[in-house]
Amino acid sequence: MKRRAILKSAAMAVAAFAAFGAPEARAEWPERPITLIVPWGAGGGTDAVGRIFANLLEQELGTPVNVVNRTGGSGVVGHSAIASAKPDGYTLGVVTVEIAMMHWVGLTDLSYEDYTVIGQVNFDAGGLMVSTDSPYQTAADLIAAIKAEPDGTFKASGTGQGGIWHLGGAGWLLSEGVDPAKVPWVPSEGSAPALKDMVAGGVDYVTSSLAEGRALIEAGKVTPLANMGEERLDIFPDVPTLKEATGSDWTIGVWRVIGGPKGMPDEVVNKLVPALEKAYNSPEYKEFMDGRGFGMQWRPSTEAYEFMKVNDESFGEVMKKAGLAK
Amino acid sequence: MDIMLQAIGLVFDPQVLLVILFSGAFGMFMGAIPGLSATMATALLVPVTFFMPPVPALASIVTATAMAIFAGDLPGALLRIPGTPASAAYTDEAYAMTRKGQAELVLGVGLCSAVIGGLFGALVLTFTAPALAEFALKFSSFEYFWLACLGLTSAAFISTDVPVKGVISLMIGLLIATVGIDPTAGHPRFTFGSVELMGGVNFIPAMIGMFAVAEVLRSVTSTAEPVKVKFGHFGNVFRGVGGVLLRYKKNLLRGSVIGTLVGALPGAGSDIAAWISYAVSKKFSKEPEKFGTGHVEGIVDAGASNNAGLGGTWVPALVFGIPGDSITAIVIGVLYVKGMNPGPTVFLEQPELIYSVFVTFFLANLFMIPLGYVAIKSSTQLLRVPRNVLMPIILMFCIVGTFAINNTVFGVGIMVVLGLVAYVMEENGFPIAPAILGLVLGGLLERSFMTSMIKADGNLLAFFERPIAAVLGIITVMIWFSPLVLRMRRKGASPAGDV
Amino acid sequence: MKFNDAVSGVFFILFALLLFYLTSDYPGLYGQAYGPDLFPRLIAALMGLSGVVLVFKGAREWSVIPGVTMADWMRSPRHVGNFFAVLLALVLYILLSDWLGFIITGSAVLFGLMIRLRGPAYWKSSILIALLTVVVIQFFFGQMLRVPLPWGLLENYAW
Numbered sequence: 001m002k003r004r005a006i007l008k009s010a011a012m013a014v015a016a017f018a019a020f021g022a023p024e025a026r027a028e029w030p031e032r033p034i035t036l037i038v039p040w041g042a043g044g045g046t047d048a049v050g051r052i053f054a055n056l057l058e059q060e061l062g063t064p065v066n067v068v069n070r071t072g073g074s075g076v077v078g079h080s081a082i083a084s085a086k087p088d089g090y091t092l093g094v095v096t097v098e099i100a101m102m103h104w105v106g107l108t109d110l111s112y113e114d115y116t117v118i119g120q121v122n123f124d125a126g127g128l129m130v131s132t133d134s135p136y137q138t139a140a141d142l143i144a145a146i147k148a149e150p151d152g153t154f155k156a157s158g159t160g161q162g163g164i165w166h167l168g169g170a171g172w173l174l175s176e177g178v179d180p181a182k183v184p185w186v187p188s189e190g191s192a193p194a195l196k197d198m199v200a201g202g203v204d205y206v207t208s209s210l211a212e213g214r215a216l217i218e219a220g221k222v223t224p225l226a227n228m229g230e231e232r233l234d235i236f237p238d239v240p241t242l243k244e245a246t247g248s249d250w251t252i253g254v255w256r257v258i259g260g261p262k263g264m265p266d267e268v269v270n271k272l273v274p275a276l277e278k279a280y281n282s283p284e285y286k287e288f289m290d291g292r293g294f295g296m297q298w299r300p301s302t303e304a305y306e307f308m309k310v311n312d313e314s315f316g317e318v319m320k321k322a323g324l325a326k
Numbered sequence: 327m328d329i330m331l332q333a334i335g336l337v338f339d340p341q342v343l344l345v346i347l348f349s350g351a352f353g354m355f356m357g358a359i360p361g362l363s364a365t366m367a368t369a370l371l372v373p374v375t376f377f378m379p380p381v382p383a384l385a386s387i388v389t390a391t392a393m394a395i396f397a398g399d400l401p402g403a404l405l406r407i408p409g410t411p412a413s414a415a416y417t418d419e420a421y422a423m424t425r426k427g428q429a430e431l432v433l434g435v436g437l438c439s440a441v442i443g444g445l446f447g448a449l450v451l452t453f454t455a456p457a458l459a460e461f462a463l464k465f466s467s468f469e470y471f472w473l474a475c476l477g478l479t480s481a482a483f484i485s486t487d488v489p490v491k492g493v494i495s496l497m498i499g500l501l502i503a504t505v506g507i508d509p510t511a512g513h514p515r516f517t518f519g520s521v522e523l524m525g526g527v528n529f530i531p532a533m534i535g536m537f538a539v540a541e542v543l544r545s546v547t548s549t550a551e552p553v554k555v556k557f558g559h560f561g562n563v564f565r566g567v568g569g570v571l572l573r574y575k576k577n578l579l580r581g582s583v584i585g586t587l588v589g590a591l592p593g594a595g596s597d598i599a600a601w602i603s604y605a606v607s608k609k610f611s612k613e614p615e616k617f618g619t620g621h622v623e624g625i626v627d628a629g630a631s632n633n634a635g636l637g638g639t640w641v642p643a644l645v646f647g648i649p650g651d652s653i654t655a656i657v658i659g660v661l662y663v664k665g666m667n668p669g670p671t672v673f674l675e676q677p678e679l680i681y682s683v684f685v686t687f688f689l690a691n692l693f694m695i696p697l698g699y700v701a702i703k704s705s706t707q708l709l710r711v712p713r714n715v716l717m718p719i720i721l722m723f724c725i726v727g728t729f730a731i732n733n734t735v736f737g738v739g740i741m742v743v744l745g746l747v748a749y750v751m752e753e754n755g756f757p758i759a760p761a762i763l764g765l766v767l768g769g770l771l772e773r774s775f776m777t778s779m780i781k782a783d784g785n786l787l788a789f790f791e792r793p794i795a796a797v798l799g800i801i802t803v804m805i806w807f808s809p810l811v812l813r814m815r816r817k818g819a820s821p822a823g824d825v
Numbered sequence: 826m827k828f829n830d831a832v833s834g835v836f837f838i839l840f841a842l843l844l845f846y847l848t849s850d851y852p853g854l855y856g857q858a859y860g861p862d863l864f865p866r867l868i869a870a871l872m873g874l875s876g877v878v879l880v881f882k883g884a885r886e887w888s889v890i891p892g893v894t895m896a897d898w899m900r901s902p903r904h905v906g907n908f909f910a911v912l913l914a915l916v917l918y919i920l921l922s923d924w925l926g927f928i929i930t931g932s933a934v935l936f937g938l939m940i941r942l943r944g945p946a947y948w949k950s951s952i953l954i955a956l957l958t959v960v961v962i963q964f965f966f967g968q969m970l971r972v973p974l975p976w977g978l979l980e981n982y983a984w
Contacts (some may be wrong), residue, residue, distance in 0.1 A: 032980065035973065042369045043659025051376055067373065068973050069735045072513075072525020074507050076730075080521045105512060107524070155781055161512040186777050187510050196592060196648050201464035201792075202781060215647035215669030221463070291665045370970040494837060497872040503842070508861035513851055515861060539915075546907035546942060547898040612967065714942035718935050719958055721911070725918055725931075726962055730972045735919045742915045753827055753896065772864045773861045779859070 006007070029089050029268050033064040034068035038086070039078020041071045049122060049256055052288055056279035059232065061271075065092075074098065074160060076108050084115040087261040089268035092118070095253040097164050099198045100312040104319045105162045106326035112308035116264040117257055120304040123297035125229025125253040126168035127210035131198050131220050134205075139225040139245035142167045142205065143176050146183060157186040157194035158208040162324045165191070167315060168228055168252040169207040170322035172242065175250035181320040195222060203232070209254065210236050211293035228252050235293045255297065257304055257312075273301050328752035333681035336381050337689060345382040346389045346686065350693055351529055353390030354701045357397025359719055360407040360538045361529055361727030364596075365652045370730065372656060380664035381682050387660065388683060389652055389690040395632050396595055396698055397442040400705045403432050407538045407720070412632035414533065414598040414762050415604045418743035422620030426460035427708055434567040435622055436629045437698040439578055441691050442571075443630030447589065447637025456673070458638075459645035462590050467781065468789055470774035472798035473591065477598050477767045479605070479805050491756045498751075499764020500771070502527050502744070509769065510776040522736040529765050531728040531737040532744050536758050538724045539745025542717045544752070563702050574626040577607060585631030589638020595651025596635035597766055603631035644668055644680065828893040831883025833875040841873030858984025910941040927967070931959040 022065045034057070038050040047069060054065040070078035075098040082093030095115055104112045128139055134281060136142040136151035146154050158165030166187075188194035191208035198206050199221045206213070206222075209234060217236075218223040226245040227233055258276055280298050291297050299307055319325040349371070356367040367390045374384035398410030403420035413420075421446065423432040450458065458580030465473075478496065505516045506526025517523040568692070570579060581603045588599040607615045607627035639650025640657070647668035649655035660687055661668050666679055673680055728737035748758050790796045828836075848862040848869075883890070897906035914934045922930040935955035940948060966972040976983045 017791075033983070041655070042372045045659075045662075047372075048659060048663055051373070053378075066971060066973055070732055070734065072506065072528075073521065074512065074524075074730065077521055078509075081734075082792070107512070107514065108521070114400040153784060160507075161510055163512075184780055187512070187773075188777070188782050189509070189773070192648050195594070196463060196642075197466050197777075198465050198648070200466035200469075202468075202777075215667060215671075218669045218671045219646065221646075288663070292662050292667070311795035337874050370966075370972065373971050374969075490875045490882070494872060494875045494879075497868050497875070501868050501872075504868070506865075511852060511861045512873065513861040515851070516847065516864065543908060543911055544909055547896070547904045548899060549897045549904060557941075597918055703831075712943070715939060715954060718914075718938040718942065719954070721914070721938070722931060722935055722962065725915070726966055726974070728971070729974070730966065733973055735922055738919050742912065742919070746912075750826065754830075754833055776859075776863070784859075 003022070029271065030063040032090065034061070034065055034089070035091050036065055036067050037078055037091065038069050038083045039071065039075045039082070039094065039096065040069070042069050043143050045165070045292070046094055046096055046256060048288070048292070052285055053121070053258060053276070053279055056282055056284065057275060060275040060278055068184075074102065074107065074163070076102055079110055082112050082259070083261050085261045087116065087265075089260065089262040089264055090138050092258060092260045095254075095257045095259045097311070100308060101162065101164065101167065101319070104316050104325040112305065112312055114262050114307065115259040116269060117259045117263055117301050117305040117308065118269065118272050119189065119280070119301060120255055120297060120299040120307060121255045121276070121280055122256040122294055124209040124211060124255075124295045125227045125233070126207055127213065127227045128172070128205060128207055129195070129198070129213050129217070129223040130225060131201070132221055132223050133201075134223070134257060137223055137225070139240075139242065142225065143178070143246055146173070146178060147176075149287070151182045152184055154183045154205070155186050155203045156183050156207060157188045157197060157203040158191055158206045158207050159188065160196070161185060161187040162319075164254055165207045165216055167318060167324065171252055171318045171326065172207070172228065172248060172250045174318065174321055175248040176246065198222070204214050210239065214293055216261045233295070253295075256306075257308065269301065280291070329681055332678045333685050334774060336678060336822035337385065337685045337796045339381075341380045342712075345386050346689065346693065349386035349390040350393050350463065350690065350697050352391075353393030354397045354697055357394030357398045357409045358705055359723050359727075360401045360405065360409055360702060361724035362532050363727070364391045364398070364729060366530065366727065367391060367394045368653045368656045372660065375660055376663065379455055380666060380679055383660060383664060384657075386685050387657055387687040388686045389693070392444055392633060392636055392687070392690045393694060393697060395636055396694060397701055399436040399440075400701060402707055402742050403429060403436070404705060405541065406542050408533075409586070411529065411533055411559065411762070411766065412600050412635075414537070414597070414759065415600040416625050416628045418520055418539070418732065418759065419618060419620065419624055423620070423622065426620045428620070429709075430702070431566050431570070432622065432625060433564070433702045433706075434563045435570050435625055437702065438567050438571055439561070439626050439629035440577055440633040440698070441582065441694050443582045443585055443632070443634035444636065444691035444694065445688065446630070447586045447634035448684060448691060451640055451687060452588045452684040453638040455641045456645055458568060458590050458641050462592060462642050463646065464794060465591055466792070467774040467777040468792055468795040469798060470770060471778055471789065472795055473594065474767050474771040474803075475802045476798065477601060477804060478771065488755060492760050494758040494760065495751065495756045496760040496764045498747075499761035500768040501764075502532060502761075503765050503773065504766020509716040509773040510780070520735065525732070527740055528731050529735060530731050532765055533762055534724045534728055535741035536748035536762060538720060539741055540748040540752060542721055543745065543749045545713050545717050555806075563699055570626065571620055574623055577623060577626045578630050579608065581627035581630035582634040585634030586638040588631075589635030589650055590641040592642045592648045592650055595634040595639055595653070597651075598824040599635035599762055600628040600639075601634040601766075604628040624747070626668070633691070641685070644683075662798065740772055828897065829887060829890045829892050830879045832888065834879030834883055837879065841869040841876065844872075857931030876885055878930050879918050885890050907942060910938060914938050922977070924977050926979045927947035927974040928959055928963055928979055929977065931962070932956050935959065964969045
């Protein structure tokens, strides 16, 4: 039968290719294109950071670095894809702050321990924003009113339930001695929809980073009350830190880390860390981050790992107190 | 005016024009191939535009999406597989016209209404962006809830002769939309332990499965002789189009207005605009009984609407950095990368760049006439390719299209499963369109309902407390009850009337 | 395969019950009376009710429309084969593409399907069309638009 013959020759062709394609003697890493997994959608902040680094690393390493977006499930899908890749140095990824939270709410078992960390490349402090129509135009007034009014008078938003800014808001209230349940959290699909809802009068305040509210702040629709970092921000030098505004010790922020699956060979890591550091220090990266209002922060491999660990523990503590952890 | 001239100068640069030409062809292709869509065209352009200067980068996205939204009509009319979600609302209608031998007419009308709608949207974008954005900002979750309800109500108008089957189909769509992490409590639903399912069922693989895979299955099992499509006068894509457009000029305007407004509402976009326009068209038509049998009226409305919506979606994106739909969500990222931080200040700081976006909108829509003409002429040739060759190739594009959504074969699996589901549904007289509508609106409906309930502490009256919400709510409720009232009146007249 | 509406109705009623069961262990929303289960349950309720309506409608037509009607093509082995060939092609692609890569799996699937649908006599043009389609897709999407189509076995020949 003719068909069988065709199938047979096709199978033989495949086999021949397979034999040819068998791994040759292991050359020095990197000898083929590297994939960089971004757990968030094309066009977002993490995507842009990933693409900038892909381009810079491509120049450093002399091999193509391709960005692959794996989105969905509040970041679980992409983070799982990074962690479960072969730890051969050909799959890297952008690990985001959500990794320190999602295992506490029981969405996944993954934590910082499942990654080989190359370096932290960004940190953005949380913020506190109200609509310009709001009667409370300072953080102190706002917290005084929250304390004075009955439960449920105020509503807050910024991310989904159990997301980073939900934690930011809950941690702030705890630090002020207020039960987080007093201010119901209105889940949103992210910072932009939450801010829009606040301007439309849907919620009273939003706790996302000030950089995310920049367009609306400049439009005079939103008033920034405080930033939840250690220091004032270059893009909003007039906005006090939370410490200055109300005396609260609470700080929180999002961060992005370049990493890979656990167990990557040392020789690869030893090549990647300096390459990444060089990329981080490039004028292109600085220009991009400044333009977008994102905060610069560099921590190499072990330091970044320690930072993730400390974050993980403190997040877990607050999430349990706020009733967010399972 | 100086700025406008400066912007025109920026766009009419040979290199930019070349980019527009290429991205126009690219958009046509992406829209016309079932399995690829306008959103995907934009997402795929991100890496390409990453290293371009701002004007060509934005011009390429504007042009590609405008073309793709129109080109989605082509396979919808010719193969009954919509190329993009925005064409899904009137696919059956357009295909019915093709079977009557009016393929050129329906595509010509689609093209011209797309151009007119697109130009209208561009006009509104250019002259009223800030004011319109101001209005859109007044929408909170309450208003969105009613908007989603209005959208779902259109399902009632596109449904078939057995309404209860339309309802079930709608429920299937809504149900698929609930898969994944729920929007309020962050609890995984119907994921059965699968990490991939936590991400939910992406709308694009679902739509490709339900339309394209189901159609391929129908095609390969068809025992009847394939429908011979009669070709009219070749080369006369525009014959008769003028008459149609003149007769339905009101529809053109109505579709354009609805499209722009719905587009300007963050989170709505062209897809929903097309559904609502089609439903409105049927509702106010003098001959609603002709809808579904290959009647051009609804296509004029919806065809203008989805392209007008495209301009609308840029309004909140540019003025407030809030995406109007999934395309502008990506566009905002590109704007940031190009140093054009969205917000009112961008109009002051870099007006020439913003105006060059507007200029591109006009140019892209005018450009659509020749490009669309070529696309129509070449795609009608598709019908001459034997189905046994065409179908496997379409299947291949579907695989690549679903793969590219999240770069995993999991999407292909979703496509296969839903393709089978849709096939069985169709066999048993369950219409597919309501399921797609349910998928489009399910997330918005649930999110806006649940967040509204949290905000109102469970008080349902809050849904009528804000002025815009009250108006939308009352309109929706009136539409819900109008058929009942009508039916009761009719029943009084003819007691035998069993529907 | 066409079912009497009563059969479909019973199916949707059972399906609605299953949905109620599946959503029964969802957590509440801090003290509110509703949570992530509200929406799926509303949908299930409407689906179940519609199922009941279908049962009545189907029962009335039972004498005319039997429980299950086979579609015409199900009696033709060729068409049944076509049906499963399409499904098989898709499933094989899902299972094998990572390992074999897009070019090999894609062209095999395309070639196989075309041989099945057009007959072995057209093998020459089928091979040509399959290879051409796959190479064009690989070039356009994989190369120009950077969609990470898997190379699989051809990893070392990637371009």
